[in-house]
Amino acid sequence: MTRSVYVTGTGRSDGRQVVELGVMELLTRQVDRVGVFRPLVHDNGPDRLYDLLRSRYRLTQPPASAAGMSYEEAATLQAESGTDELISRLVDRFHEVARDYEAVLVLGTDFANTGLPAELALNARLANEFGASVIPVVAVRDQSPEAVVAEVRNAHHAYASLGADLIAMIANRVRDPEAAEAVRGLGERLPEPVFVLPEEPALAAPTVAQVRDAMDADVLLGDEAGLARDVRNLVFGGAHLPAFLPALTEGCLVITPGDRADLLIGALAAHSAGSPALAGVLLTLDERPGEQPLALAARLAPGTPVLAVPGGSIPTAGELLSLEGKLTAATPRKAEIALGLFETHVDTAQLTQRLSVVRSERVTPMMFEHELVERSRLARRHIVLPEGAEERVLRAAEVLLRRNICDLTLLGDPTAVRKRAADLGIGLELLDDSAGSTGTGVGAAPPVGTRATARIVDPHESPLRERFAEVYAQLRAHKGVTYELAHDVVADVSYFGTLMVQEGLADGMVSGAAHSTAATVRPAFEIIKTRPEASIVSSVFFMCLADRVLVYGDCAVVPDPDAEQLADIAIQSATTAARFGVEPRIAMLSYSTGTSGSGADVDKVRRATELVRERRPDLLTEGPIQYDAAVEPSVAATKLPESEVAGQATVLIFPDLNTGNNTYKAVQRSAGAVAVGPVLQGLRKPVNDLSRGALVQDIVNTVAITAVQAQGDPVPAGSTT
Template sequence: MTRSVYVTGIDRGDGRQVVELGVMELLTRQVDRVGVFRPLVHDGPDRLFELLRARYRLAQDPASVYGMDYHEASALQAEKGTDELVSQLVDRFHAVARAYDVVLVLGTDFAATQLPDELALNARLANEFGASVLPVVGGKNQTAESVRAETRNAHRAYDSLGCDVLAMVTNRVAPADRDEIHERLAARLPVPCYVLPDEPALAAPTVAQITHALGGKVLLGDDSGLARDALDFVFGGAMLPNFLNALTPGCLVVTPGDRADLVVGALAAHSAGTPPIAGVLLTLNEQPGAEILRLADRLAPGTPVVAVTGGSFPTAQELFALEGKLNAATPRKAETALGLFERYTDTADLLKRLSVSGSDRLTPMMFEHKLLERARADRRRVVLPEGTEERVLRAADVLLRRGVCDLTLLGPVEAIRKKAADLGIDLKDAQLIDPATSELRQGFAEEYARLRAHKGVTVELAYDVVADVNYFGTLMVQGGLADGMVSGSVHSTAATIRPAFEIIKTKPEASIVSSVFFMCLADKVLVYGDCAVNPDPNAVQLADIAVQSAATADQFGVEPRIAMLSYSTGTSGSGADVDKVREATELVRGQRPDLKIEGPIQYDAAVEPSVAATKLPDSDVAGQASVLIFPDLNTGNNTYKAVQRSAGAIAVGPVLQGLRKPVNDLSRGALVQDIVNTVAITAIQSQTPTAPSPTEKATAQ
């Protein structure tokens, strides 16, 4: 088994951090203990490691990450030779390798290192570490032929030095040349070659990075605005009409601080979304008056206005020399980088070539990674009715950057665009629909009136109903214009799922709609049902919830071992509540003898092996239950919240089950990551073919 992978290069400027981040993402999907080792490091903060530590919640002591700094290495090599340098680095590597299942090694960066033959040193270290090598070749500003030649030469160099070359990565190539380079290298290399196009958003500095580099003073703006990428620079000197025509999406406006007309005009254009800008940079140490700044703040709240002391020309020189960097303060760049890596790399094949055995444990991070991976593998469209809600827009930003699914956002289109612009979010790849003005409204009204005719609903009444974003989104799902829907961040559960009950309805094999939460504990994922929908299910309904929950668990990689929870275990108790659970358990056994199930059983006997050994020693579920079915909503809802808060578990859900097509509800306190996870789950649910209804069967016949 390969216990480490060594990401290296041949020169500066290869954008290798994208690959290092992508490989870390792959490794953390498989194992829960991934170490990081950088043999040689420069003085100052290590931006990439800080990003990895923050993003993947690494507990590794930073002191163990680094072998030695370049000055120490250069002096040691000059005094005692390369063998001694390598020997010390190998010892320090193995100290990390002993503590982790797999190690990601970050090779030297070829940046003023004063080390002779740096490529050969990386190759030797990889061999001594027993690591497979993933070389990265930079293609920025190179011709297609030059990139192909460098990539072949790099492979030959590492291969001739005895390295186990996993694959080659050619990065930052001209997008127009990408397909040709990939095709030609695939025919010439004995290992896979992944070719990534240059992505301007990764090279673009954020407004915060520009402010820091230029020693600027923030006059207006919030953290969200400062995190925007400056995709272009527009220098203001012309009269306002000509200046406005020069603005480009995501540009940073650079203008002398005494041009209040350009400042106000740029921010007004941003407010109108024509186009959204990154911010305004004021030169010459001039600042508009307080009244202009107040007006600017009202026009575009959160949009940064920064003042610098230099003139426009020296400022321009500094700006054009800046390049964006991946670090812990740029999480959106990390999402863009991962989306790029996952789109152009055969991650399944690379993971197979890494030969990393999967962990027996399923950690919360591994569960979340697998959700995104599965959703991306068979991309679907999910409709988000709450298109103007900030958390939903931030989640949409992550989902689009990672290529998880296609999205439709509902609401007043200009309001969505303005909110997105204020947050620095690019929605060019999302579909925006205003139900009130959509051409779909009339057809949806007619369909809803047909479905609800037995309730006396007319087309005129339906026309008003379907303007509601949840009804409109549900009708999109029903009509095949979207594969699933997620709502509830600002709507009640009833407002979210009532349209689904009326329009989509239950599967033929389901008696009710129910829900589960995926409870992500430190070392495993449990499935709790039903904690959100049915207040007091009877025995038949409880059996249905158990069967549905087992199917949901299995769909998401959790082996179903069902515990039917009660206040007593086995035959130790009696009473109506216990009898209901006992009857439901027997119903499941009769309907699905293939399922592992135990009940009635108490929670501790269900999940704790030592208790199970005393109370139900012969059970193949007790002590290792993965699907826990609560007897009523009161018990289930309180238990999931208690575990979430007291055990620090991540609760993903509620995930609805039993509907013909997926619609899922969010907690009104849902975080951005909760929304991302729920959308991914919804996309995955829609990947499973829905059983045809009796009507559909009859039509097919």
């Protein structure tokens, strides 16, 4: 039976999109097929939240099926035929969606110029008729603690008295800490949990792109990254430059008449100097600077938006003061902020249990990615990212911090890193590390409920440089490395980051977005070295297919392993698979199956299979075996009918790098699989390499994997991701 969850409210502007996004996140962690249904919609444009959910969660649901009918249709139908007829038609449309999905998220009415009487009661009745559990969201932005408690209690009574199956109450946009504490106290007296979400300024702040759209402004300068910056406040430009510059604040939008080229150039020069970083400049009165000022502005602050509108400064500002940020498919950063807010302040484990969704047997790529994030958050670790000024790394860092996935150290010049983040519109709170301390260190997970933090360390200026030089000189003394030479070597970000891991100042390292594999891996070989039980360092990819996760090894490190090395790769890969919830069933791949072939290549695989069975008799291992016999039950039934692995292998070991690398790329591109990796294995402490073409999500996934590796013991074999 389909499980449905109805998120509703008590009035307009309750910010419930944060809750709707958070609930969708929880549902997609549990089941493969999640549908969305909004009973009533406005006719004045696209459904921005649905577009965001469809984009973010890769929904295949036809957009037309997600809406019941328009408010105008509903009001007419209710007036002509009564409420029962309206409810009946909406129920029919809901069930058309529900029959195709394992769970449905229902988005309640928005209480904004709907023309419907008794809207709260309508939501309650629809939820009852849909058989949906209800999560009411109550906005209590600027009220006293007593008023906030009363609002939440009244909303609870209203929905409960109408027979709604309440599973949680959420007070949203709470600014007063005393009010938040009072609501939590109320939760102890209600049968359902009550969660409190504070006001988040970064969510309320519109982007420059949203300002452009709202004001129908012309874009004179700026790129997409600049238009994605948040507008945190407004600064009017009218005074002379010396009086104007001190008024600039971080993330402000400067509003000034278009004939004040001096203020335009002054503001952008201040941004270029990094004090402070602006959101952009809005020119009014339909005045445009000349060609030379605009050219100079473009050189001073490349990418920074300069907009122009015909209206005056005061009327323009009046319109902007009421403009709030929106969660849309075009603002993925705000979606991460919203999810971080939800996951920090809602007990997601408790709410997931109350949702009572039966977990799918299939493991989709999204479910695997969700599980990575969730496991990394449970025991937060500290990861060092050597490429601190790289755009994709900074964007990934914002996601990692917002989602509370791990604490971070970014390596690089603090001024350059901060300016790059500001130019990209990335909201990172970066702490300098002047004392050389870098946070929690190995094995010391921060207290539950604390926020993840990030620091910037400059290897050239850090007090750690001398300490690391001594360590590296001792480690490499047999190679003739002196302290003086080591002092130069450890200033390299890859060596500095690796030494942070070695010395317990970080739990793991991820690099490679702008460096070669050799630059990332060589320091790990020299400093961290292999585990006692591992003869080599190898790698795996997690291949997330439509309905399962397979582990491929080795596709990135060892070019032509001999039988002993191949056996080591298989054992390491099985351990990695188990750590991430994939029950290891090992297929030692070859161009022949069983005893059907011979030759040096087949003999190598046969010998490696024997070694795995000798060293780890507890592991299910088959080889030599062809790929189709390893993964396809019908082929396995013909070629190896008695095998416990054939047809259901989960760990596939390739005989050489040429075969493995080409196969993983073929499956990735031709079958649409999500390839997560390479994940290095065999090192004493986790260091992982990125492809230089890695996307932001690839970096997030790799950091999450590294954090889970740093947590230690694998999960029990046979558990699911």
